[in-house]
Structures are given as C-alpha cells and as structure tokens.
Amino acid sequence: MKKILVADDEMSIRLLYSEELKEEGYEVYLAANGREALEIVGKIPLDLVILDIKMPEMDGIEALRQIKERQPDLPVLLSTAYGEYRQDFATWASDEYLVKSSDLDDLKSAVKRYLKD
Amino acid sequence: MATERTAFLTQMVEVFTSTVSFGERLNNMVHLLARYLKADLALYFGLDKAKEALVLNLSSQGPVPPHMRVEFPLGQGLVGEVAATRKVKFAQRSQPGVLAANQALEKLHPAFTTLAGFPVADDNFLYGVMILADRQERHFTHTERQSVQLANLMLAGTLRQALLQEEAKKRIAELSVLFEVGKALSSTVELNELLERVVTTTAKVITARGAALQIIDPATKEVKVSSQYGQISLACPSPEEMLAAAPAPGELPHLQGQETNAEGRIHYYLAVPLTFKGQLQGTLCVYDKFAPNGDYLPFDPENRQLLYTMAGLIVNAIENALTFKQVESLAERNERMVRNLTVLQLISRALLTTVQEERLLEIILQGLTLERGLGFDRAVVLMVDEANQELKGIKGAQRSERLKGLPLFEALQAPLAEEVKVEEWRIPLRADQGALALAVLQKRPYHVKEPSRESALSTALPPKFAAPEFFVAPLMAKDRATGVLMVDNGASGRPLEEEPLHVLEMFSTQAGLVVENAHLYSTIEANNRELLLIRERMLESDRLAALSSLASGMAHEIRNPLVSIGGFARRIAKLVDVTSPLRGYVEVIQEEVTRLEKLLREILDFTGENLTFYGDHDLNKLLDDTLLLVQRDLDSCKIKVVKELAMMPRLHCDDRQIKQVLYNLFQNASQAMHQGGTLTIRTYPVEREDGLYEAVAISDTGGGIPLEVLHNIFNPFFSTKDYGTGLGLAIAQRIVSRHYGQVEVNNELGKGVTFIVTLPVAKYCLVKEGGHGAALASTLKAPKGGGR
Numbered sequence: 071m072k073k074i075l076v077a078d079d080e081m082s083i084r085l086l087y088s089e090e091l092k093e094e095g096y097e098v099y100l101a102a103n104g105r106e107a108l109e110i111v112g113k114i115p116l117d118l119v120i121l122d123i124k125m126p127e128m129d130g131i132e133a134l135r136q137i138k139e140r141q142p143d144l145p146v147l148l149s150t151a152y153g154e155y156r157q158d159f160a161t162w163a164s165d166e167y168l169v170k171s172s173d174l175d176d177l178k179s180a181v182k183r184y185l186k187d
Numbered sequence: 188m189a190t191e192r193t194a195f196l197t198q199m200v201e202v203f204t205s206t207v208s209f210g211e212r213l214n215n216m217v218h219l220l221a222r223y224l225k226a227d228l229a230l231y232f233g234l235d236k237a238k239e240a241l242v243l244n245l246s247s248q249g250p251v252p253p254h255m256r257v258e259f260p261l262g263q264g265l266v267g268e269v270a271a272t273r274k275v276k277f278a279q280r281s282q283p284g285v286l287a288a289n290q291a292l293e294k295l296h297p298a299f300t301t302l303a304g305f306p307v308a309d310d311n312f313l314y315g316v317m318i319l320a321d322r323q324e325r326h327f328t329h330t331e332r333q334s335v336q337l338a339n340l341m342l343a344g345t346l347r348q349a350l351l352q353e354e355a356k357k358r359i360a361e362l363s364v365l366f367e368v369g370k371a372l373s374s375t376v377e378l379n380e381l382l383e384r385v386v387t388t389t390a391k392v393i394t395a396r397g398a399a400l401q402i403i404d405p406a407t408k409e410v411k412v413s414s415q416y417g418q419i420s421l422a423c424p425s426p427e428e429m430l431a432a433a434p435a436p437g438e439l440p441h442l443q444g445q446e447t448n449a450e451g452r453i454h455y456y457l458a459v460p461l462t463f464k465g466q467l468q469g470t471l472c473v474y475d476k477f478a479p480n481g482d483y484l485p486f487d488p489e490n491r492q493l494l495y496t497m498a499g500l501i502v503n504a505i506e507n508a509l510t511f512k513q514v515e516s517l518a519e520r521n522e523r524m525v526r527n528l529t530v531l532q533l534i535s536r537a538l539l540t541t542v543q544e545e546r547l548l549e550i551i552l553q554g555l556t557l558e559r560g561l562g563f564d565r566a567v568v569l570m571v572d573e574a575n576q577e578l579k580g581i582k583g584a585q586r587s588e589r590l591k592g593l594p595l596f597e598a599l600q601a602p603l604a605e606e607v608k609v610e611e612w613r614i615p616l617r618a619d620q621g622a623l624a625l626a627v628l629q630k631r632p633y634h635v636k637e638p639s640r641e642s643a644l645s646t647a648l649p650p651k652f653a654a655p656e657f658f659v660a661p662l663m664a665k666d667r668a669t670g671v672l673m674v675d676n677g678a679s680g681r682p683l684e685e686e687p688l689h690v691l692e693m694f695s696t697q698a699g700l701v702v703e704n705a706h707l708y709s710t711i712e713a714n715n716r717e718l719l720l721i722r723e724r725m726l727e728s729d730r731l732a733a734l735s736s737l738a739s740g741m742a743h744e745i746r747n748p749l750v751s752i753g754g755f756a757r758r759i760a761k762l763v764d765v766t767s768p769l770r771g772y773v774e775v776i777q778e779e780v781t782r783l784e785k786l787l788r789e790i791l792d793f794t795g796e797n798l799t800f801y802g803d804h805d806l807n808k809l810l811d812d813t814l815l816l817v818q819r820d821l822d823s824c825k826i827k828v829v830k831e832l833a834m835m836p837r838l839h840c841d842d843r844q845i846k847q848v849l850y851n852l853f854q855n856a857s858q859a860m861h862q863g864g865t866l867t868i869r870t871y872p873v874e875r876e877d878g879l880y881e882a883v884a885i886s887d888t889g890g891g892i893p894l895e896v897l898h899n900i901f902n903p904f905f906s907t908k909d910y911g912t913g914l915g916l917a918i919a920q921r922i923v924s925r926h927y928g929q930v931e932v933n934n935e936l937g938k939g940v941t942f943i944v945t946l947p948v949a950k951y952c953l954v955k956e957g958g959h960g961a962a963l964a965s966t967l968k969a970p971k972g973g974g975r
Contacts, residue, residue, distance in 0.1 A: 080747050080748075080751065082747075082748070082751035082755075083747060083750060083751055083754075085751075086750070086751055086754040086755060086758075089758060090754070090758070124743070132898075151743040151746040151747050151750075152739075152743060153788070154739075169788070170746060170747065170750045171750060171753075171784055172749060172750050172751075172752065172753020172754045172756070172757065172777070172780045172781065172784060173753070173757070173781070174754060174757075
C-alpha cells in the first residue's frame with residue numbers, strides 16, 4: 071500500500087484529505103506543520119507528500135526545500151489556499167502546485183499520476 | 188581890366204560855393220578860366236589813383252569823349268613835368284622837343300603855339316595840372332598868373348571836397364553793407380537758412396550775379412555744408428585750391444580770374460578762404476560783377492576787401508550755428524535716450540510681475556512693438572532647440588494701435604493685440620543660415636540692411652517674414668545664447684533708428700536672463716509636481732499593498748474552511764441515498780461552496796496585466812530620485828546618508844520597479860535606524876561570466892537581523908517589528924528576480940545589514956508570460972492614466 075503524508079495545520083483539512091485518500095486505497099500519515107512532516111519523512115519511507123504552505127513553526131516551502139534536499143525523488147505536492155505562490159521560485163521545486171478546492175478530483179488524479187506503478 | 192578880374196574872381200567864388208554837382212562846378216570853373224584869360228583851350232588833367240599818370244578830365248570845350256582822354260605819365264610832357272615839379276611851366280612850339288613831348292595835345296589843339304602848365308594843388312596834395320593852350324605866342328602877366336593860381340586853388344578845393352564826399356559815400360555804403368550782413372547773420376541760428384542768407388547778402392552787396400559757399404571737413408574731405416545763390420557759371424574753388432594759390436606779397440590769399448564760355452562771353456570769379464578755428468575749411472566765392480548797363484565786370488580790390496570782411500563775419504556766425512546744431516542734436520539724442528531708458532525701466536518692472544515664460548515673452552514683445560515702447564513694427568522671439576540644433580519661432584507681435592489709450596506700464600501687461608504666427612519658423616543653427624543663426628553662434632547682434640547685398644545674412648528670413656532691414660540680438664543667459672530677439676520696421680518702411688537698437692541690445696541680455704530663469708522655474712515646478720506624483724504613487728502602492736495583503740489574508744482564511752465544508756458535503760452526498768431529501772440539502776451546500784470558491788478564485792488568482800516598462804536608465808540617477816522620496820523620513824530619524832557612486836553604463840530595466848526596490852530597501856533601513864544612524868549607498872560594476880552586472884549595496888547601522896528570522900525575511904508574510912512589513916522585501920526580491928538579478932543579504936549582528944542588489948546591464952527579455960506578477964501586480968499597478 072502506498073504511503074502518503076498530508077501536512078496541514080487545519081485539522082478539518084487533514085481529516086478530509088485522509089478520508090478521501092484512504093478511500094482511494096492509500097495509507098495516510100498526518101502532520102500539523104512542516105516540522106512534524108519532516109519528522110515523519112525521516113522515519114517512514116513515503117511514496118508521496120502533500121504539503122500546505124502556510125503553517126506555524128515551519129511552513130510548507132521550507133519543508134519542501136528540506137524534503138527535496140534529503141529525498142529529491144520523493145514527489146511533493148503543494149496544496150495551498152494561495153494561488154499566487156505559484157510564481158514563487160521556491161515553490162517551483164514541488165512536483166505539483168494545487169490550489170485547494172472542495173472538489174478533490176484534481177488532487178486525487180495528481181496523486182494517482184505520481185503513484186501509477 | 189581890374190573890373191574883369193574882379194568879375195572873374197566873383198564868378199569863380201559863386202561857382203565854388205554853389206550847390207550844383209562837383210562835375211558841373213569843375214566844368215564851369217574851367218570855362219570861366221578860359222574865358223577870362225581869352226585862352227583857346229583850358230584842359231584839366233587829373234592825377235590817377237595810382238599817382239602814376241595824368242588823364243584829361245575836363246576841357247573848356249565841353250565834355251571829353253572817351254577817345255579824347257589823353258594821358259601823360261608822371262614827368263613826361265608838359266603835363267607830366269608840371270605834376271612832377273609842382274611848378275608853373277611854359278612851352279613854345281618852336282622850342283626843341285616840345286612838340287614831340289606834347290604830341291598828344293595836338294589831337295586837342297592842332298595849332299597850338301604856346302602851352303602854359305599850372306599845378307592844381309593845395310598845401311599838401313597835388314590833384315592835377317591845368318594846361319592853357321593858345322594859337323599865338325603868349326606871355327602871362329603877373330596878374331594873370333595870380334588869377335590862374337587863385338582859380339586853381341578853388342579848383343583844388345572843389346576836387347578835395349569831391350574826394351571827401353566820395354570817400355564818405357563809400358564809407359556809408361560799406362557800413363550799410365556790413366549792417367546788412369550783420370542783420371542777416373544774427374537773424375537765425377538754423378544753419379541752412381543762415382548759409383542761404385550769407386550767399387544772398389554777399390551777392391547783393393558786391394552786385395554779383397551769383398555767390399556760393401562751401402565748407403569741407405578736412406579729415407574726411409567731404410563737403411559738410413554748401414549753399415549758393417543766383418547764377419553760378421563756374422565751380423566754387425575748394426579750400427585746397429585756395430591754399431595752393433600762393434598770394435602775392437602783402438596780399439591776403441584769394442583766387443581771382445575769368446573764363447570764356449562757349450558763346451564767347453567772359454565770366455569772372457573771385458574767391459576768398461573761410462578760415463575756421465577748428466577742423467573746418469571753406470571758401471566764399473562770387474561770380475560776375477554786374478556793371479550798371481548789365482555787362483559783367485571783373486572784381487576790383489575793394490570787392491576783395493569787402494569779401495574778406497564778410498568772410499570774417501560769416502565764419503563766426505557759421506561756427507556758432509554749427510555748435511548750436513551740435514548741441515541741439517546732442518540734446519535731442521539725450522532726450523531720446525532718456526525716453527528709451529524709461530521704456531526699458533518700465534519693461535523691466537513689468538517683467539518682475541510674473542515668472543511664467545509665456546507671459547514674460549508677451550511683455551517683452553509688447554515693449555518692443557508698442558508705440559510708446561521701442562516702437563518697432565514687428566518683433567519675434569526665437570528660442571534655441573538644443574535637441575534639434577535649431578532656432579524655433581516661439582512668439583511674434585506687430586505694432587498695434589489698440590492699446591493706445593493705456594498707460595505704458597499697463598499696456599505692457601495687456602495681452603498681445605496682434606500676434607504674428609511664427610511657430611513654424613525653424614532655422615538650423617549653422618553659420619550659413621543667416622544673421623539669426625549667426626547671432627546665436629557668435630553671441631553678437633546683427634543689423635542687416637538691404638539683405639539682398641549680404642546674401643549670407645539674408646537667407647535668415649524666409650519670404651513669409653522678409654524685411655528690407657532687420658536687427659537681431661541674442662538672448663543671453665550667462666555665457667549661453669538661448670534664443671534671439673528680432674525686430675524690423677518692414678510694415679511702415681521706416682529705417683531702424685540707432686537708439687532703440689542700442690537699447691534693445693542692452694535689453695536682450697536682461698531679457699535672456701529673465702526668460703532663462705522662468706524656464707528654470709517652470710522646470711523646477713514640473714519636477715516638483717512629478718516628485719509629488721511619484722511620492723503619492725509610492726504611498727498609494729504601499730497602501731494598496733497593505734490593503735491587498737489584508738484582503739488576501741482574509742480570503743485565504745475563508746478558503747480553508749470552505750474546502751472542508753465543501754469536501755465533507757461531497758462525502759455526505761455520496762453516503763446519502765439519491766431519494767433522500769438530505770441529498771438535496773447537501774447538494775445545496777456543495778453548490779454554494781463551489782460558487783464561493785469560484786468567487787475567491789476570481790479575486791485571488793486573476794492574472795494581472797503585463798505591467799513592466801523596460802528602458803535604459805542610469806542606476807545612480809534612480810538612486811538619487813528615490814532618495815528624494817525618503818529624504819523626509821531619513822531626516823526625521825537623523826540618518827546620515829553616505830554615497831559612493833561609480834560611473835556605470837545605463838541599465839536595461841523598468842525604472843519604476845527598480846525605484847520601488849530601492850524605495851523598499853531605504854524604508855527598511857530607515858525603520859531599522861529610527862534612533863539615527865548612517866545609510867551607506869555604494870554602486871559598483873560587477874563582471875561575471877555571463878556578462879556585466881551593476882550592484883548597489885545599501886547598508887544600515889540598525890543592529891542587524893536576528894539570526895533566527897534571517898532566513899525568513901523574503902517571506903511575504905514574515906515581518907519583524909524592526910524590519911518593516913515583510914512584504915517590502917518580498918516585492919523587492921520578486922522585482923529583482925524578474926530583472927534576472929539577485930538580492931543578497933549581508934547581516935552583521937550588532938552592527939547592521941547590507942542588502943546587495945545585483946542587476947544585469949544587458950538587455951534581457953521579460954520573464955516568461957503566465958504565472959509571474961499576478962498577485963503582487965496589484966501593488967505595482969500604476970494609477971489609471973499614468974501616461975506610461
């Protein structure tokens with residue numbers, strides 16, 4: 071079973087994403103900020119990471135930078151309420167930049183794309 | 188016999204005392220003498236004026252016709268001998284040599300035998316000789332001799348009286364001539380009138396057919412004045428000719444002569460010099476003296492003397508008149524000068540009433556064309572266009588009667604009554620483009636008369652503005668000619684007078700400065716307006732940025748819960764049976780969330796327009812321009828600014844955006860140094876493998892950024908109390924990135940921070956289209972109609 075980490079400071083979002091992804095047949099890990107996400111990335115061999123950008127303690131951009139430093143091949147999707155960070159060069163390191171929407175089809179199809187095999 | 192003698196002497200006394208004319212008295216006396224002595228012939232020979240000869244004047248046989256005017260030189264013949272010796276002498280035809288010596292008397296008395304000669308004289312003067320001729324041999328008795336001598340005494344007395352009377356008459360005539368001349372000379376000081384009177388009076392008193400006068404300036408050899416009257420048959424000799432004719436010893440210099448004209452008529456002339464004290468020479472000349480019968484006569488020494496006397500009087504009068512004329516013209520000139528200077532002073536005063544360039548030019552043009560100003564028919568201002576290297580018509584005016592009623596000072600400030608359209612007038616600033624271009628190039632005025640002759644100067648005026656004569660003066664500002672003032676009187680055809688031109692020349696310097704000052708003033712005003720606008724725009728951007736960050740913050744806060752609500756609604760919808768009424772409710776939630784999300788997307792994710800405007804700019808200038816905007820903040824925090832700017836090539840960039848970067852960096856620095864400090868700005872070129880870059884390093888002494896936040900300073904939503912809103916640096920970085928440059932931070936904890944912005948010099952294209960500059964575009968967006 072593919073392992074996916076979802077990092078978001080909003081509890082409701084974490085719940086929604088995990089429910090939906092579990093339904094798709096993935097094993098889902100959750101983190102409330104960048105720091106927690108990095109801890110999990112360090113412990114568990116993940117297949118994909120979904121990061122929110124604006125989070126306390128450590129934001130998604132910093133977490134993205136560090137994850138890509140350690141595991142450049144680990145796909146990282148940014149799922150954020152901020153459309154404009156798309157132009158931020160720091161976000162260009164991510165594999166996909168998704169603006170959060172109540173319709174999770176975009177997210178799910180992106181995940182599927184990266185976890186095809 | 189005694190009775191006869193008494194009767195003779197009585198008759199003689201009667202004649203002597205009679206009032207009949209002298210000539211008649213003398214004739215009668217000669218008759219009486221001949222009758223009394225029963226002599227054939229009594230002849231009176233008068234001594235001529237030169238006292239060299241004796242001429243027959245009277246005869247007892249009646250009037251002496253011209254051909255009978257026998258003449259004896261002094262000492263020759265009986266007549267001459269008696270005159271020379273003043274003694275009574277007798278001669279007989281038979282005596283040897285008598286006939287030969289007195290041959291001439293044979294004409295009068297062909298058969299004389301005895302000749303008796305008696306001197307006619309008084310105590311000190313010999314008047315002539317009385318000859319008595321007889322056919323027979325005759326001896327004079329003592330009584331007869333006594334009687335003749337008595338008669339001769341009376342004759343001499345009568346002659347003396349006649350001479351005295353003639354003398355007196357001449358004196359009176361001379362005096363009246365001089366009176367006439369004096370009257371003529373003192374009657375006027377007007378030179379031409381005076382000269383006219385001089386020549387007229389001269390001709391009259393000398394009874395000449397014509398008279399002429401000329402005065403020459405020896406320095407220039409030009410005839411200064413001349414005048415003539417009547418018939419002038421010959422040219423008036425020049426003073427030089429006068430000097431060349433050396434006078435005979437004892438004589439005053441003069442020229443006298445005669446010429447025969449084509450018809451064989453002889454013309455006479457007499458000229459005397461006019462000798463002035465000063466630099467002048469002249470001649471006074473008379474022509475053809477009239478004889479009473481209308482013939483022309485040569486001039487005698489008396490005429491000459493009279494002409495001399497007149498010349499002396501005339502010289503004084505003419506010198507007076509010349510002096511008067513000079514004084515008068517000087518006074519006139521002074522008056523005109525004072526008037527012109529008054530005009531100039533009024534124009535200067537009027538120029539002080541405004542700093543507007545256009546109004547100043549109008550006042551200047553009014554001053555030049557108003558009737559009571561300098562009164563030119565037309566005046567035009569052309570200014571130098573540095574960029575195109577040409578003179579450009581700015582404004583023109585022509586003389587108008589419309590402002591006649593106004594006082595000059597008010598008229599000067601009135602709008603131009605009649606403008607001349609000169610806007611299309613362009614003259615390249617080259618030496619071959621005529622006087623207007625030359626006036627600028629050589630910084631000197633030109634007075635062009637009869638332009639057709641000076642083709643190099645005349646090309647200045649196109650046919651539309653042509654004038655036969657014009658004057659152009661450069662408008663000088665310091666040592667630069669910024670334009671020209673051109674005036675002409677083409678409309679009325681009056682010549683340009685010297686004084687107004689002189690005033691205009693003086694005035695053009697002042698006008699140049701005034702116009703230049705106005706120009707500078709308007710430039711400063713425009714710059715000031717632009718600065719205010721930029722500052723306003725910057726503040727506006729700041730405000731917009733804050734507002735935008737607030738709005739986006741709120742929108743984002745809403746988006747997260749919406750995702751949860753919508754997401755779970757979808758999940759519920761999947762679980763609820765299609766037929767359940769709950770299904771409908773959930774779908775409503777779902778649809779409403781979708782609608783809200785769509786709205787948010789439109790607000791937050793809109794793609795901004797392309798707002799960059801690239802050009803080549805001087806980085807140092809951008810720095811200076813931006814510093815101006817924060818100067819007040821820097822001053823209020825007592826921040827010292829140190830600049831070390833290197834000369835560098837121009838940078839290809841969007842100046843407005845780079846200014847925004849610098850502005851943000853300055854703002855951060857000044858906020859970090861609110862207790863005061865030093866802001867150091869350094870620019871320097873940087874050479875890299877991929878080309879030339881320019882760097883600006885902005886250092887503050889604000890203590891530096893705490894290490895724990897340093898990595899976050901470019902985060903748009905990161906901010907510390909000390910270093911601004913956070914957004915500022917994020918924007919700066921965004922802009923610099925877009926220019927393919929970098930922002931580096933050099934943090935020295937406890938000291939301060941240096942931000943180093945490095946930008947490539949070369950032309951790069953805009954960053955790829957699409958994602959960039961969207962959200963932040965709103966903060967950088969220029970106000971609508973910004974004109975860029």
